[in-house]
Amino acid sequence: MTSMTQATDATRSTPVGxxxxxxxxxxxGAAAAxxxxxxxxxxRAAGVPFTGEFxxxxxxxxxxxxxxxxxxxxxxxxxxxxxxxxxxxxRAARNFALLAAGFTVVSFVGPVNVPQIxxxxxVLMNVMHAVAALxxxxxxxxxLKRG
Numbered sequence: 001m002t003s004m005t006q007a008t009d010a011t012r013s014t015p016v017g018x019x020x021x022x023x024x025x026x027x028x029g030a031a032a033a034x035x036x037x038x039x040x041x042x043x044r045a046a047g048v049p050f051t052g053e054f055x056x057x058x059x060x061x062x063x064x065x066x067x068x069x070x071x072x073x074x075x076x077x078x079x080x081x082x083x084x085x086x087x088x089x090x091r092a093a094r095n096f097a098l099l100a101a102g103f104t105v106v107s108f109v110g111p112v113n114v115p116q117i118x119x120x121x122x123v124l125m126n127v128m129h130a131v132a133a134l135x136x137x138x139x140x141x142x143x144l145k146r147g
Contacts, residue, residue: 016147018083024139025075025082032135033071036128040067043124050124052117059116067128075136082140086147093144097137104133 040062044050050062081099085092111117111125 014147015086016082016143018079020147021079021082021140021143022076024143025079025136026072028135028137028139029072029075029132032132033068035131035135036067036071037064039124039128039131040064043120048120048124049118050121052121053115062121062125071128071132071135074132075140078136078140082144086144093141096144097141100133100137100140104130104137107133 040050051059052062053059054062054066078096078100082092082096085095085099089095107129108126111122111129114122114125117125
């Protein structure tokens with residue numbers, strides 16, 4: 001084993017604190033929120049109606065606050081999951097990435113099942129899910145790999 005490999009292995013064994021993980025997740029979520037707002041307003045400018053029954057029995061347009069909240073809030077949960085993987089597994093970054101990918105795929109079901117939503121809206125909402133997953137998951141994965 002070379003000294004470079006030993007140094008890399010030594011730095012990876014340093015645990016990353018919850019505060020650092022939350023900070024990284026919120027940073028990724030904030031970037032995702034900006035991109036998701038661009039997708040939302042770009043879609044609206046292109047004529048995609050973001051309307052559906054987001055509340056049962058009420059046809060309405062998707063408001064902006066849930067877009068921002070849904071880009072930030074999962075990061076806190078993701079940070080807690082990343083911390084648990086770091087504490088209880090030896091390959092935290094890989095395990096976190098696999099679980100996050102699975103949850104991302106499952107999240108695609110949500111927009112598709114909104115009653116009275118257009119196909120374009122569902123597709124763009126799934127793009128927003130992917131953006132949030134990549135922003136949050138990418139920053140957490142990076143933090144776990146560096147830690």
